[in-house]
Amino acid sequence: MTKLRVAIQKSGRLHDDSVKLLKECGIDIHNGVNKLKTEASNFPLEVFFLRDDDIPQYIEDGVADAGIVGENVVLEKQKQVNEVEKLGFGRCRLSVAVGKGFDYQSCKDLNGLRIATSYPVIVKDFLGRNDIKADIHEISGSVEIAPGIGLSEAICDLVSSGSTLFMNGLKEVEVILNSEAMLISNQNLSKGPEQLLQKLLFRIKAVKKAKNNKYILLNAPNDKLDAICKLLPGMKSPTVLPLADEGWSSVHSVVNENDFWDIIENLKANGAQGILVVPIEKMIL
Ligand code: ATP
Ligand code: ZN
Numbered sequence: 001m002t003k004l005r006v007a008i009q010k011s012g013r014l015h016d017d018s019v020k021l022l023k024e025c026g027i028d029i030h031n032g033v034n035k036l037k038t039e040a041s042n043f044p045l046e047v048f049f050l051r052d053d054d055i056p057q058y059i060e061d062g063v064a065d066a067g068i069v070g071e072n073v074v075l076e077k078q079k080q081v082n083e084v085e086k087l088g089f090g091r092c093r094l095s096v097a098v099g100k101g102f103d104y105q106s107c108k109d110l111n112g113l114r115i116a117t118s119y120p121v122i123v124k125d126f127l128g129r130n131d132i133k134a135d136i137h138e139i140s141g142s143v144e145i146a147p148g149i150g151l152s153e154a155i156c157d158l159v160s161s162g163s164t165l166f167m168n169g170l171k172e173v174e175v176i177l178n179s180e181a182m183l184i185s186n187q188n189l190s191k192g193p194e195q196l197l198q199k200l201l202f203r204i205k206a207v208k209k210a211k212n213n214k215y216i217l218l219n220a221p222n223d224k225l226d227a228i229c230k231l232l233p234g235m236k237s238p239t240v241l242p243l244a245d246e247g248w249s250s251v252h253s254v255v256n257e258n259d260f261w262d263i264i265e266n267l268k269a270n271g272a273q274g275i276l277v278v279p280i281e282k283m284i285l
Contacts, residue, residue, distance in 0.1 A: 002192030003044045004200065007058055007067035010049035014181055017089040018068045022047070024281075025203035044196060056081055059186050065193045066185040066200075072158060072177060074184060076121050081184040085201060088208055090181035092160045094119060096126075096174040099147055104173045110134050110154060116146035117156040126156075126176045144168040203282075210283040212257050218267060218275040219243060220251050227270045231263055235285065254280070 008018040022029055027043045037048045048064050055067040056079035066084070072094050074083060096115070098104055107130050114135045117123050123136050134154075139146065143157040144164050156176065159165060165172055183204065185197055220228045225240065232238045234253035241250045251272075255263050260277075267275060 001044055002196065003039075003046045004066065004193050004196035005046045005048060005064045006200075007048040007050050007055045007064040009052045009055075009068070012052065014052060014068060014070065014090050015049075017087075017181065021068075021087060021089075021204065021207065024207045025200065027200075027203075043200075045200070053077070056184065059184060062186050062188070064186075065189055066183060066197055068181055068183055071179040071182050072119065072122070074182060075177065076119050078121060080187055082187050084183040084185050084197070085204060087181040087183060087204070088211070090179070092158045092179050093175045094122060094156060094177040094179060095159045095172045096154055096156045096176065097144075097159075097165050097170040097172050098154045100169050100171050102153075102171070102173075104171075107132060107174055113154045114152035115154045115156055116143050116152035118143055119156060122176060123156045126174075144170060206282045206284050209285070210280040213254050213280055213283055214257065214260065215252070215278045215280050216255050216275065217250060217252050217278075218272045220249050220273075221271050222247050222249055224271045225249055225251070228267060228272055231266050231270070254283075 009015045019029065027045055028041045029038055029047050030041075035049065037046055039046050048058070050058065052069050052073055055064070055069045056074060056077040058064045059067050059081045060079040068087065070090050070092070072092070074081065096110065110127070110132050111134060114137055115123060116137045116139050118138065118140055120136050120138045127134055137146070137152050143155045145168060146152045146155050147170065148168060155170065158179075159172055162172055183201070189197060216232065228251055229238050229240070232251065232253035232255065238251050238253035243250055264275065
């Protein structure tokens, strides 16, 4: 039977969220930390646990059909893969940093400097686009210590909170790339794996959509129902049920996380009471 072979990070920042996403898609994998691969018990899927840097190559070569890696890795590795879907976790940015005391005005100040990085391809492209001549020193880890030991004047590395930079006496001066985890796939999948990939993608989209929305229930005085329903378009239109108490209705709908607090304020201003907000597990439109 055809199986979809999906590569995820063996250990590191993307591992847990990648396993969690598969689980939320209803795919049961027994997480063998020291194993190279494992099979899902209820979906034709095999999971390979690999170093994130190797995943694009394995997918280009067809050793794996799809995988989850940071966009930073996809861009750096320059492999022939399809970028299927952004996944909303593993957010970080690839940034240039210099010493705290450096009087940095613009990227032109990088001219003539040495820049230590594990992302030579992305940095070279950035320098080229901005017409900057600087020396790229490729190192594979602990990039943030390079200025401190006299290896370079600047670095380009992944940042999330910025605390690592701060602890090393550095300040972030340019964001080159905003990155999040991404589902990528082989460009020449045969029919069986392609169908399974579409099935997985359908589930991933339902999970993502559910995370961005909340189910809302509230009580509304009947004379305000029109105004309240206008605030809650929902998936089609809100459900309105009469309460045992005359003159009142219960209204059910779905609201987007982004407009959430604005909507709640408007609902209250229109006389809504007993507002309940509950998470949605899956959402299919
Ligand atoms: P591996 O052993 O698989 O090569 P790694 O050390 O290269 O692991 P991690 O540090 O686990 O990788 O990071 C994996 C990915 O997590 C990064 O490529 C990036 O997409 C994402 N990420 C999110 N936040 C950060 C951060 N603050 N620093 C580094 N990576 C981050
Ligand atoms: Zn890595």
